[in-house]
Amino acid sequence: MTLPLIVYRSLRQHALSTLITAGGIALAAGLLMTVWRVKVESQAAFTQTSAGFDAVLGARGSKLQLVLNAIFHLEASPGNVAAADAEAIRRHPLVKAAIPIAVGDNLRGFRLVGTVPELFTGVEYAPGRKYVIESGGRLFAADQREAVAGSFAAQQLGLRVGSVFRPFHGLNFDPKAEHAEEFTVTGILAPTNTPADRVIWLPLRGIQTMAGHDPKAATDVSAVLLQLRTPTAGFMLDMLYNKQGNRLTFAFPVGAIMAELFGKISWFDRVLELVAYLVALVAAGSVLASIYNSMSARQRDLAILRALGARRRTVFGAVLAEATVIGALGALAGLAAHFALYAGVASLIRAQTGVVLTPWAFHAVLVLCPLAMTALCALGGIVPAVKAYRTPVAETIAPVS
Amino acid sequence: MLAVRQLSKSFAGPDGTRVPVVAVAEFDLAAGEQLALRGESGSGKTTFLHLIAGILAADAGEVRLDGVEMTALGEPARDRLRAEKLGYIFQTFNLLQGFTVLENVLLGMSFGPRGADRAHARAVLERVGLGHRLGHFPRQLSTGQQQRVAVARALANRPRLVLADEPTGNLDARHAGEALALIREVCREQGAALLLVSHDEGVLGQFQLRRDFAELNQVLREARR
Secondary structure, eight states, rough: OOHHHHHHHHHTTTTTHHHHHHHHHHHHHHHHHHHHHHHHHHHHHHOOOOOOSSSSEEEOOHHHHHHHHHTTTTSSOOOBHHHHHHHHHHHHHHEEEEEEEEEEETTEEEEEEEOOOOHHHOOOOOOTEEEEETTTOOOTTTSSEEEOOHHHHHHHHTTTTTOOOEEEESSSSOGBOOOOSSEEEEEEEESSSGGGGGGGEEHHHHTTTTTTOOOOGGOOBBBEEEEEEEHHHHHHHIIIIIIISSEEEEEOOHHHHHHHHHHHHHHHHHHHHHHHHHHHHHHHHHHHHHHHHHHHHHHHHHHHHHTTTTTHHHHHEEEEEEEEHHHHHHHHHHHHHHHHHHHHHHHHHHHHHHHHHHHHHHOTHHHHHHHHHHHHHHHHHHHHHHHHOOOHHHHHHOOOO | EEEEEEEEEEEEETTTTTEEEEEEEEEETTTTOEEEEOOTTTTSSSHHHHHTTTSSOOOOOEEEEEEEEEEGGGHHHHHHHHHHHEEEETTOOOOOOOHHHHHHHHHHTSSTTTTTOOHHHHHHHHTTOTTTTTTGGGSSSSOOHHHHHHHHHHHHTTOOOOEESTTTTSSSSHHHHHHHHHHHHHHHHHEEEEEEEEEOOOHHTOOOEEHHHHBBBBHHHHHHH
């Protein structure tokens, strides 16, 4: 009872500094866990997102740009693929499925992507999962000005079955660049937690033949999404298009190209990590400073305890336990801070990319970081604990008469 | 019960030389005895009590408490012995301000052999008239009440010896009389010996057994010569 009581009362007595110190630790722990999880899980999410395709064929250019444009609907298209090339790859014996897409328009910032109905009927965007149109809706007809809206885009734009809209030219929203054609929403996609949720899907012909688009490119596509028959097919097609050819780019495998991106920006992760570690160190230092500064005020209490029979190791343990408890309280609050931060970051990433990070998923860092922060704070408590250990009892409790 | 032999203590002066403060050749107190030591401020009487309590380590000499030679013990054993056999009442009470009245007494008990016995702590506090103030903090009590908490804390472990250092120094005459009567009464009830130091003749006059610390302490005797 003695040690917990001493620690509890001391924390109560110095409630403000306890709160501020624990708050600093919470912030540090929350930041550390968030940086770590966002890094690891976003990397996993991005490298595992392939929309069900093994490769992308596009205009000659950057593979990364091609993947970002065709799979993540983020970048501009590097150029067009001629209809003959799209048809050639579709008929290639190594290709199991080829889905052409065309981009270039938006609806108030949400990308319009033209494609063929087979994307929704024949492709699993994740193992065992096909696109589903929510009840009351249906897939667009390939030869009509109709649209199917991704769940997030529909929610953000207020689109429902029967909604009519006019596309805007370009990938960035410009109110003055409105097309004359009207499209009717025939269905809303059930959430897929993929970038497809942020897209409004139109029939391929709908995009290709929109007024204002170059009539000479009316049969071109922006890219062809490919499912291959065998893993080795990718290497053969890579040889064919990238090494022997010079007009098109074959991006394969999709995950590896995204991993390359994360490899290129890994320095940024390291900077974030370093900042988080520094914050953690500062927080541990603040535990040391906070308890050390309060030592002069509480030295008398410690001396009284010693005069009552408390051993040196008891007062040492009390101060160390106090630092540990402050660390543990901060680490626990850090978990709460982390979940709040992570939910915010996840929602931002989802809004910007459609990639979903799950805030409640377990990750080892959620255990290791609070433990490490608590241990670090306990370590910070050693200096004031030594001061407590050395408290001169007679000098402190009363002046010599 | 308490035997002091050739006990001496000096402190380092500003120039580094040792300044002797206490040199007591012989001092005894029997079990249950109540003795008052008269001493002026700066006479070294608090240091003498600290040496008996084992709060300070002596330069030389011997303090034997209840048959145990305290000065031969290591610090942890001295701490244990102090918690077990000694009660200390300070002039400034030295209550722990962040703890309630009951917790102050419980903490005093918790380092002793019987541990924190809540029922006993309550009983002792009721005995000193504070049964209705258990949850109060020291700052919420009058000076006289704080003194009573200090008395309860010193006696809660059923000590063999109670050391009281100017225990009424912070009280007015009426409360001082009451506090002194309470300390002596409770010590008597528990069979604890009482060694009280004071410079207040009113307090000293209450004791049949009195000694002058100036006579006991050779340092003072030599200084007078």
